[in-house]
Amino acid sequence: MTELLHVEFEDETGTVRRLTRNELLTYISVISGAGNETTGRLIGWTGKILSDHPDQRQELVEDRSLLPGAIEEILRFETPAPHAARYVARDVELYGQTVPEGSIMVFLPGSANHDDARFPDGDTFDIHRDQGKSLTFANGIHLCLGAALARLEGRIALDELLDRFPAWEVDTSRAKLAPTSTVRGWETLPARLP
16 A cells, blocks of 8 residues: 555656545555455355365365465366456457457456366366466456465465365355356355265
8 A cells, every 4th residue: 555655657648646546545445345355256166166076175185285276276267257348448450350449358267267278178177287377367467466365365265174174065056156247256155064
């Protein structure tokens, strides 16, 4: 927050300035809301996916060195933020087609992360997958600022969950997806313990 309060930058008019109060509050609101909701969805998907794959969950119970790869695979397999829209600032050519300036493009990382050309057998969950680079957190100038924190929170949550509950089964008859338009995850995800 201190950095945001004191940063100086050149805006689109060429003026060197600091962020206005409204810009600061908008930015902080977006970051705090985005990171909170998407990380919660990651933890929910972790419970659901590992319930569906108890053999891989058992491997994680026995070998915690597999946790980072498992979190990467969960993020790839069930991307908490499955779509994002971008404004096209200038004409751009993609795959032989020109997308004109002023257009809106929708990016679907939830779909791209299942592309067999990038992830062989992309519809299969595998904590041993050679990850490559998923598009869950975007890339380049649009890379999610909270990507490292989300991964860390996911690993810690999974490690603690496995310490307390090495086995569980999700009651899918009572599970309910949350009705949101921006992220995808569980509103309720009841589980049974053995």
